[in-house]
Amino acid sequence: MRMTRHVSILLVLPLACAAGPALVGCAAVVIGAAAGAGTLVAMDRRSGGTRAGDQAIESKVTKVAAERWNPGTGVHLNVTSYDGKVLLTGEVPTPAIRDEIGKIATSQEYVRSVTNELLVGPETLIAARTQDTYITSKVKARLIEAKKFDANNVKVVTERRVVYLMGLVSPAEGDAAAEVAAKTSDVARVVKLFEYRS
Numbered sequence: 001m002r003m004t005r006h007v008s009i010l011l012v013l014p015l016a017c018a019a020g021p022a023l024v025g026c027a028a029v030v031i032g033a034a035a036g037a038g039t040l041v042a043m044d045r046r047s048g049g050t051r052a053g054d055q056a057i058e059s060k061v062t063k064v065a066a067e068r069w070n071p072g073t074g075v076h077l078n079v080t081s082y083d084g085k086v087l088l089t090g091e092v093p094t095p096a097i098r099d100e101i102g103k104i105a106t107s108q109e110y111v112r113s114v115t116n117e118l119l120v121g122p123e124t125l126i127a128a129r130t131q132d133t134y135i136t137s138k139v140k141a142r143l144i145e146a147k148k149f150d151a152n153n154v155k156v157v158t159e160r161r162v163v164y165l166m167g168l169v170s171p172a173e174g175d176a177a178a179e180v181a182a183k184t185s186d187v188a189r190v191v192k193l194f195e196y197r198s
Helices: 002-017 026-043 048-068 095-106 126-146 171-182
Strands: 076-082 085-092 113-116 154-159 162-169 189-192
Touching (some): 076 162, 085 095, 126 154, 126 171, 154 171, 162 171
Parallel strands (some): 085 113
Antiparallel strands (some): 076 085
């Protein structure tokens, strides 16, 4: 699932770059994203088993939801797991479906907690999702440029211009990452979902 999400970012970014001159610097972001793919695993503070568990969680929740709510039912779901902490983002048509997806996530093996940020409402348009992808790329680039800590330890997820930060970090690293994200253009809000280490 992580590989799929990474590949999708690389495919969507060129579309964002073609959107117009307002999106300056896309080429550098795409190249940086591609170059960083191999180093992410090496620098990850999670164990190999934990990474595999997170991938299994993401795949299982996505698969179960897709089987239950076919395309066209108004369900747009993104599942992100980091160290067993699951973030659900996207849109669903009813509160009941929102709660049901939360239960599906909670019931999976290795899940320690679930943050259900699914919005009850219409699915976002491709233009909004492309902007979210671009915001994620900008935040990642700025985290690297800041050089305050190893940016590979921060997972960035953006939905409706809200940036969610996950990862295994110190409190100081978490605060620094949140500050960088909050000062990135087009970011509406920053939510910290870090796992803190001493």
